[in-house]
Amino acid sequence: MILCGVAITGFTVSVTCDIVTRLLRSPWLWLQEVTMTFFIYGVFIGTAAATRRNDHLYLAAVTESMSGRKRLALETFSRLVVLGVAFCLVWFGYLNVLDGFKSLRMPSMTPLASLYAGIPLCGALVALFTIEQLVNGWKNGFEARVT
Amino acid sequence: MSYGFLIFLMAFLFLLLGYLGVPVAFAIIASVLVVTAFTPVSLASMMTQLFNGMDIEALLAVPFFLLVGELMTSANVTTRMIALSQALIGHVRGGLAQVVTLFSMFFAGVSGSSAADVAVLSRSIGPDMKREGYDPGFIAALIACAATMANLIPPSIMAVVYGATGNVSIGGLFLAGVVPGLLVGIGLMVYSHFFGPVGIKKKRASFGELSAAARGASLPLVIPVIIMGGILTGWFTPTEAGVAAVVYILLVCIPAINRGYFRRLPHDLAMTGLLYSIPLITIAAASAFGWMLAYLRGPAAVSGWIASVAGNDPVLIMLLLVGLFIIVGDFIDAIPAIIIFMPIILDLTQNASINPVHMGVVIVLTLAFGLITPPYGICLLMASKFTGVRFGRALRASLPIYVVFLGAILFCIYVPEAVLWLPKQFLPQSVGCFKNPSGDGYICP
Numbered sequence: 001m002i003l004c005g006v007a008i009t010g011f012t013v014s015v016t017c018d019i020v021t022r023l024l025r026s027p028w029l030w031l032q033e034v035t036m037t038f039f040i041y042g043v044f045i046g047t048a049a050a051t052r053r054n055d056h057l058y059l060a061a062v063t064e065s066m067s068g069r070k071r072l073a074l075e076t077f078s079r080l081v082v083l084g085v086a087f088c089l090v091w092f093g094y095l096n097v098l099d100g101f102k103s104l105r106m107p108s109m110t111p112l113a114s115l116y117a118g119i120p121l122c123g124a125l126v127a128l129f130t131i132e133q134l135v136n137g138w139k140n141g142f143e144a145r146v147t
Numbered sequence: 148m149s150y151g152f153l154i155f156l157m158a159f160l161f162l163l164l165g166y167l168g169v170p171v172a173f174a175i176i177a178s179v180l181v182v183t184a185f186t187p188v189s190l191a192s193m194m195t196q197l198f199n200g201m202d203i204e205a206l207l208a209v210p211f212f213l214l215v216g217e218l219m220t221s222a223n224v225t226t227r228m229i230a231l232s233q234a235l236i237g238h239v240r241g242g243l244a245q246v247v248t249l250f251s252m253f254f255a256g257v258s259g260s261s262a263a264d265v266a267v268l269s270r271s272i273g274p275d276m277k278r279e280g281y282d283p284g285f286i287a288a289l290i291a292c293a294a295t296m297a298n299l300i301p302p303s304i305m306a307v308v309y310g311a312t313g314n315v316s317i318g319g320l321f322l323a324g325v326v327p328g329l330l331v332g333i334g335l336m337v338y339s340h341f342f343g344p345v346g347i348k349k350k351r352a353s354f355g356e357l358s359a360a361a362r363g364a365s366l367p368l369v370i371p372v373i374i375m376g377g378i379l380t381g382w383f384t385p386t387e388a389g390v391a392a393v394v395y396i397l398l399v400c401i402p403a404i405n406r407g408y409f410r411r412l413p414h415d416l417a418m419t420g421l422l423y424s425i426p427l428i429t430i431a432a433a434s435a436f437g438w439m440l441a442y443l444r445g446p447a448a449v450s451g452w453i454a455s456v457a458g459n460d461p462v463l464i465m466l467l468l469v470g471l472f473i474i475v476g477d478f479i480d481a482i483p484a485i486i487i488f489m490p491i492i493l494d495l496t497q498n499a500s501i502n503p504v505h506m507g508v509v510i511v512l513t514l515a516f517g518l519i520t521p522p523y524g525i526c527l528l529m530a531s532k533f534t535g536v537r538f539g540r541a542l543r544a545s546l547p548i549y550v551v552f553l554g555a556i557l558f559c560i561y562v563p564e565a566v567l568w569l570p571k572q573f574l575p576q577s578v579g580c581f582k583n584p585s586g587d588g589y590i591c592p
Contacts, residue, residue, distance in 0.1 A: 001417045001418075004419075004420025004424065005413060005420045007420050008417075008420040008423070012211070012390060012393060015211075015387060018387075019387050019391070035207065039201075039210075040201060042210075043431070044428075046420055046422075046427075046428075050424060050425050053421070055421065056170030056172060056173070057170065057171040057426075057429055057525075059162070059166050059174070059479070074167060078167060078169045078170075081169045081173060082169060082170065082173045085173045085177050088176075088180050088190065089176075092191045092193070093194050095191035096194040099195075115198070119194050119197065
């Protein structure tokens with residue numbers, strides 16, 4: 001959560017500086033890179049935080065009306081799907097990062113891999129939080145979760 | 148496996164996982180990854196598609212418009228706008244119902260988020276309406292319907308996403324959204340007046356009370372001027388206009404209205420940081436879904452079918468697309484729907500020579516309608532939850548109000564001149580007008 005706040009503060013400040021330096025007729029071109037870095041890392045970290053807090057968008061809250069083993073099974077199933085996706089994000093995201101060293105961001109010439117790295121990072125955090133939810137859910141029941 | 152089967156499998160898996168309780172973004176990514184495994188496309192390259200979905204500068208506007216709404220609500224600045232709405236219209240029949248609609252129109256001008264609007268109204272006016280004897284189902288239905296205007300009256304997050312992914316002028320979409328937004332607002336007011344509960348008759352606000360309320364609300368009401376003024380004069384892009392509005396609230400509005408709020412600012416920044424990531428990861432996932440759909444030639448098949456039925460008739464094409472989006476909007480969120488179906492929209496827009504801004508407004512209006520239709524009417528779900536009413540009861544109360552939306556959609560389809568009038572006046576290039584080479588003014592197709 002704190003990192004989400006840091007990210008949004010970061011790109012708010014950098015866009016503000018971008019406007020000010022442009023109005024002063026000496027724009028700092030690298031600010032746009034800083035902005036996108038904060039923005040993209042903010043999305044990935046926020047996604048992980050939202051997973052931990054069950055804040056994501058849902059099509060239906062079918063499990064909330066259930067209880068007992070049926071609910072346990074469905075809640076476990078949905079988290080296993082999330083866990084599967086998270087592992088894909090880590091592994092294929094890592095392969096993508098390796099590929100990202102071949103491309104550079106302008107004007108700083110930083111490898112694009114620096115941005116792509118957000119994907120496996122997000123996957124790792126989502127996996128971690130999902131395992132935490134599974135363990136807590138199996139121990140205390142999913143009904144007791146804080147939403 | 149045939150492409151048609153893979154498209155069916157991808158859509159089926161997404162809906163199945165989504166309705167089994169997997170978060171939308173992860174349900175989309177899972178369905179895309181499964182289908183990708185049956186194609187020659189590498190799974191690692193799908194990560195690039197995920198990344199590309201959010202690496203769009205215009206999408207930066209989304210967190211800023213969310214932050215504006217969060218700051219305004221949390222710092223209690225919105226109470227002044229509610230007071231102004233009450234002073235202006237609280238005395239007419241169904242006074243509080245009219246206040247809900249008028250306030251939503253004001254709030255839509257400062258925030259692009261329907262969810263924020265539902266939260267503010269349910270907490271502030273909802274309890275007063277209950278005390279005055281309004282039917283709880285009607286309260287939830289009206290709040291949900293009025294909140295959809297946030298997606299029409301600028302700044303609209305849906306318009307930002309549509310413009311950013313469809314390469315359509317966001318400023319043009321903002322301006323073109325005003326007429327349908329007002330149509331829906333006026334429609335809701337007319338409905339509340341003639342068919343809604345009467346409420347408690349109040350006396351008309353005196354000129355002194357009205358001017359005091361207007362003075363109180365004057366600072367927040369400058370925000371739409373900053374946003375639209377900045378965009379129209381070319382000073383700001385929509386993203387920068389969002390930042391300018393945030394800076395204005397932090398440096399002018401809050402110090403003048405609620406200085407003590409600053410203690411809560413770090414919490415609200417963190418909360419908004421979390422909130423913006425939710426639609427944006429869904430946008431990224433939907434973008435990968437849309438890419439795979441295009442790879443499997445889904446858009447060509449659907450647009451081919453629509454073109455075979457409608458030919459090049461723009462009205463018929465729009466009606467079919469509206470039908471498609473009403474069904475789609477019932478099942479999935481508006482933002483992924485825009486991105487997934489964008490290739491189809493672009494194809495049909497081009498083939499039938501429809502103005503992209505006109506098409507954008509019709510699609511956004513249809514998807515805004517989807518926010519109040521079951522089973523995935525997110526505004527209606529939120530409003531019924533916040534006001535403590537069963538969803539079915541809120542749904543029954545909202546059914547007659549659907550006429551307002553359907554009327555507005557048909558009006559926008561059949562009268563493009565009305566929709567495009569504002570962009571033509573203030574941002575002619577956005578709707579394809581070009582400078583007259585032999586004099587002043589613009590030539591519009």
